[in-house]
Amino acid sequence: MKDTITIYVAQENGERIALEAPTDMGLSVMEVLKANEYDIQALCGGMAICATCHVEVLESEALPEQSDDEAYMLESLPHATQQSRLSCQLRVNEELDGIVLRIMPEA
Structure with missing residues (x-):
């Protein structure tokens, strides 16, 4: 098991x-x-209710499924893409090693 991953x-x-x-x-x-x-503002502290930690995943081997709360928040964003995720909902683990992401603007 790896002690660290690279993001x-x-x-x-x-x-x-x-x-x-x-x-x-x-x-x-x-x-x-x-x-x-x-x-990253993260106004809600990682509760998936503000979307101020919005990122676009450009490359990744595997991502966890979106929760209903995360999907709902992303649907409300005018600049969301198919690769959009809330970074508060992505837990650091070996499957994320090498993930490439872009921090999305808030407006």
Whole structure:
């Protein structure tokens, strides 16, 4: 079992920033982004009721199924895509190793 995974954050210029995330702390991707000083508001604290942690998954081997709450929130966003997820609902685990995501604007 891996102790850490790598999460890549795609920048507007095409660069990908690698973030290391521990797999043994039960963190969400949102918490990893905030810890690395990305501008994620996360107003609801990870409860899937505000969508201020919206990301677009550009590459991933496997993602967990969306909960009904997450799907409902994403449906309400005007700029959501088929690859949209709430980063608060993605738990850091080995299956997410190598995930590439883009932080979505709020408006």
